[in-house]
Amino acid sequence: METVNIYINVSFPIPIDKEFTYSIDTTVETKTLIGSRVLANFNRRKMIGVITSLLKDKPDYRVIKIDRIIDPKPVFNEEMLLFCKWISKYYLSSFGQVLKQALPTALYGKIDRFIEGNINKIKYLNYITPILPLPEKIFSKRINEFIDFLLENTIGVSQKEIKEIYNFSDHIISKAISLGLCKKVKKEDIRLSTIMTESINDAVKFSLTEEQDHCVNEIERSIDKNIFDTFLIYGLTGSGKTAVYIEAIKKVREKKKTVIVLIPEISLTPQTVKRFREVFGDEVAVLHSRLSEGEKYDSWRGIKANKYSIVIGPRSAIFAPLDNLGLIIVDEEHESAYKQSDPSPRYNARDMAIVRGKLNKIPIILGSATPSIDSFHNASTGKYSLLELTKRIGRAKLPEIVIVKRKQFYQIFEDSVIESLREELDQGRQIIVLQNRRGYSTHLVCESCGSVSTCPNCSVSLTYHLHSKQLICHHCGYFEKAKDYCGICGKSNISFKGTGTEQVAFELSKLFPDTKILRMDQDSTRKKESHFKILREFENNKSSILVGTQMIAKGLDFHNVSLVCIVNVDTELIFPDYRSDERAFQLITQVSGRAGRGEINGRVLVQTYSESNHVLEYARKHDYIGYIKNELENRELAGYPPFAKMAKIMFSSKIYEDMKRSSLELYKLLIDQNKKLIVYKPVDRMVLKVNNIYRMNVIAKTNSEYDGNGNILRSAIKNAFRSFKVKSNVKVSIDIDPLEVI
Numbered sequence: 001m002e003t004v005n006i007y008i009n010v011s012f013p014i015p016i017d018k019e020f021t022y023s024i025d026t027t028v029e030t031k032t033l034i035g036s037r038v039l040a041n042f043n044r045r046k047m048i049g050v051i052t053s054l055l056k057d058k059p060d061y062r063v064i065k066i067d068r069i070i071d072p073k074p075v076f077n078e079e080m081l082l083f084c085k086w087i088s089k090y091y092l093s094s095f096g097q098v099l100k101q102a103l104p105t106a107l108y109g110k111i112d113r114f115i116e117g118n119i120n121k122i123k124y125l126n127y128i129t130p131i132l133p134l135p136e137k138i139f140s141k142r143i144n145e146f147i148d149f150l151l152e153n154t155i156g157v158s159q160k161e162i163k164e165i166y167n168f169s170d171h172i173i174s175k176a177i178s179l180g181l182c183k184k185v186k187k188e189d190i191r192l193s194t195i196m197t198e199s200i201n202d203a204v205k206f207s208l209t210e211e212q213d214h215c216v217n218e219i220e221r222s223i224d225k226n227i228f229d230t231f232l233i234y235g236l237t238g239s240g241k242t243a244v245y246i247e248a249i250k251k252v253r254e255k256k257k258t259v260i261v262l263i264p265e266i267s268l269t270p271q272t273v274k275r276f277r278e279v280f281g282d283e284v285a286v287l288h289s290r291l292s293e294g295e296k297y298d299s300w301r302g303i304k305a306n307k308y309s310i311v312i313g314p315r316s317a318i319f320a321p322l323d324n325l326g327l328i329i330v331d332e333e334h335e336s337a338y339k340q341s342d343p344s345p346r347y348n349a350r351d352m353a354i355v356r357g358k359l360n361k362i363p364i365i366l367g368s369a370t371p372s373i374d375s376f377h378n379a380s381t382g383k384y385s386l387l388e389l390t391k392r393i394g395r396a397k398l399p400e401i402v403i404v405k406r407k408q409f410y411q412i413f414e415d416s417v418i419e420s421l422r423e424e425l426d427q428g429r430q431i432i433v434l435q436n437r438r439g440y441s442t443h444l445v446c447e448s449c450g451s452v453s454t455c456p457n458c459s460v461s462l463t464y465h466l467h468s469k470q471l472i473c474h475h476c477g478y479f480e481k482a483k484d485y486c487g488i489c490g491k492s493n494i495s496f497k498g499t500g501t502e503q504v505a506f507e508l509s510k511l512f513p514d515t516k517i518l519r520m521d522q523d524s525t526r527k528k529e530s531h532f533k534i535l536r537e538f539e540n541n542k543s544s545i546l547v548g549t550q551m552i553a554k555g556l557d558f559h560n561v562s563l564v565c566i567v568n569v570d571t572e573l574i575f576p577d578y579r580s581d582e583r584a585f586q587l588i589t590q591v592s593g594r595a596g597r598g599e600i601n602g603r604v605l606v607q608t609y610s611e612s613n614h615v616l617e618y619a620r621k622h623d624y625i626g627y628i629k630n631e632l633e634n635r636e637l638a639g640y641p642p643f644a645k646m647a648k649i650m651f652s653s654k655i656y657e658d659m660k661r662s663s664l665e666l667y668k669l670l671i672d673q674n675k676k677l678i679v680y681k682p683v684d685r686m687v688l689k690v691n692n693i694y695r696m697n698v699i700a701k702t703n704s705e706y707d708g709n710g711n712i713l714r715s716a717i718k719n720a721f722r723s724f725k726v727k728s729n730v731k732v733s734i735d736i737d738p739l740e741v742i
């Protein structure tokens with residue numbers, strides 16, 4: 001075949017939104033080149049980029065050749081390219097950066113690895129997998145230990161890891177193989193984590209309630225007509241939303257179309273995933289943030305090869321390369337986990353689901369027991385169709401919420417609360433305790449001189465961790481050994497202020513010494529799969545009390561939980577950001593939803609110093625709509641979203657003065673742009689310094705009445721940046737539709 005010389009435009013994952021032209025000798029039909037990765041020289045480095053367009057004519061400037069095309073078939077089809085382009089424009093991110101986000105990291109792997117071999121062939125290690133069922137323990141002590149290890153790792157572990165991390169020698173491994181306990185798996189095996197391989201039961205069969213039926217019918221109409229429509233399902237926890245999703249997916253599958261289901265954090269909602277797998281079996285691919293790079297790549301490849309028709313995953317699953325998309329579901333749509341904070345693009349997957357839905361002319365389902373104020377507003381203005389599930393399934397009733405005024409300052413639990421906990425335990429019931437701070441104590445104060453233990457690198461106090469006896473910074477990771485005297489005055493008069501989960505669990509173990517207490521927070525779930533272990537233990541009634549941070553507030557469905565206790569709700573309520581009330585309400589409602597899901601009635605005890613707070617009053621009455629209406633009035637008065645389009649421009653630098661000067665310069669450029677733009681003077685972030693870097697924000701906004709899609713806001717920012725010259729030691733980044741402004 002004849003080779004031709006053509007000119008291609010490549011987008012690289014760099015912060016500059018520009019295509020770069022190269023030439024290439026090729027026999028491939030030119031149309032199929034777009035969307036493929038290439039390796040090219042860029043800025044005297046080898047870099048992976050994506051061909052995003054072709055040039056018809058020879059350019060009048062010097063063009064170099066690319067090294068080579070990496071993909072025989074494009075990794076992006078036209079739909080994905082359009083979608084990514086849209087994201088880049090909306091979030092003021094570069095096209096190349098969005099494309100990088102849309103692929104598994106392995107495909108943008110280290111260049112040296114790429115040059116050595118072919119990045120498409122990730123090196124597969126020797127995997128050791130057990131041969132089940134494993135025999136009773138009859139071997140030597142070490143082999144018996146190895147059997148235990150195998151039982152805990154039925155999906156297989158690489159031999160290297162077994163040696164280096166678990167300390168079993170090659171000798172033990174060979175012995176185990178010769179005894180028929182395990183085998184080596186060498187071939188390019190699709191690695192699946194437990195969540196995919198765990199045994200599942202048959203799906204429970206039931207007929208839908210009238211309300212569920214209505215939801216499904218409405219959605220089915222859009223599915224049949226192939227039209228874009230956004231449905232907001234507002235349904236109490238346990239009202240049967242998941243069942244509605246499943247029915248809607250069935251309808252889509254009848255038409256041979258595919259589905260994306262977004263879930264905020266899969267490890268926290270294994271039960272939901274299990275339900276999908278029970279119905280759809282091998283059609284389902286589950287992505288989650290704790291998969292290894294290789295595992296993520298494997299799943300991506302499987303999806304791309306049409307092996308799966310349903311993809312369940314966290315926010316990045318919105319980029320799942322499914323063909324013939326028929327429906328996108330966003331569960332717990334209010335969750336802030338859908339918003340990416342770093343790196344750029346700082347996208348919100350919930351909002352991008354709607355964009356991808358529009359591009360594909362398909363329906364979108366957003367579901368929540370506590371819809372975000374934005375989505376609720378969109379439903380009331382008719383932009384979304386509101387569907388409601390007002391009753392819990394079966395006999396389960398909403399729990400009674402009791403506000404408990406704090407009186408006993410020196411106790412973690414009020415006496416009346418301790419009494420209630422004891423009663424439930426005596427009846428063999430389970431309890432969930434929420435404390436949204438980890439560690440033992442959030443700051444240590446010297447009672448003699450008043451000084452507080454602070455991080456040398458950040459403007460925050462250090463948290464005391466009892467387990468490691470260390471003071472740890474939750475921002476930069478700095479740690480030091482805790483001392484029992486003050487570092488400033490030397491006196492031994494330290495008091496522990498600010499309760500964390502560790503202290504709550506410790507206190508409970510003193511109050512109820514015969515009860516096993518489980519703790520679930522970032523510290524207790526560092527190891528892969530540890531989430532599942534803790535949840536499984538609680539599910540199997542091996543423990544009666546589960547203490548945790550907001551991690552425990554999500555979709556757990558334990559029928560024996562009769563009591564939920566929120567240790568200190570005030571830390572959520574006093575947080576000085578415009579969305580903190582909304583978040584506090586959602587947290588209270590979500591965690592309350594864990595109580596009384598079965599036959600027993602649930603109760604929620606909320607400890608607070610501000611018992612007359614209006615958020616608590618609405619929460620007590622389960623009056624979410626009332627709360628939202630009230631909050632919408634406040635937002636409108638203050639000019640906050642959904643009544644404003646907002647952008648946060650973030651400055652950071654090691655030199656405070658330089659940062660301040662830059663932010664003031666941009667501020668001045670912005671106010672000159674457009675009279676319709678409201679710009680606030682630069683302010684220090686609430687935590688000013690992290691890791692010795694100072695941080696500051698400039699907030700700009702427009703009224704959504706005349707700038708509904710934010711175009712005025714974005715073009716003003718783009719214009720201002722054209723004449724903005726920032727010092728090289730100051731970093732500037734943009735966050736469109738920020739969830740936090742402080």
Ligand code: ADP
Pocket residue numbers: 204206207208209212235236237238239240241242243244393
């Ligand atoms: P949500 O997603 O709103 O929390 P689920 O769909 O998980 O609610 O439903 C709660 C429980 O009720 C689940 O155990 C589910 O299997 C069951 N369920 C849902 N719909 C029905 C129904 N129509 N009839 C009987 N049980 C149902």
Ligand code: ZN
Pocket residue numbers: 455456457458473474475476477478690691
């Ligand atoms: Zn720090």
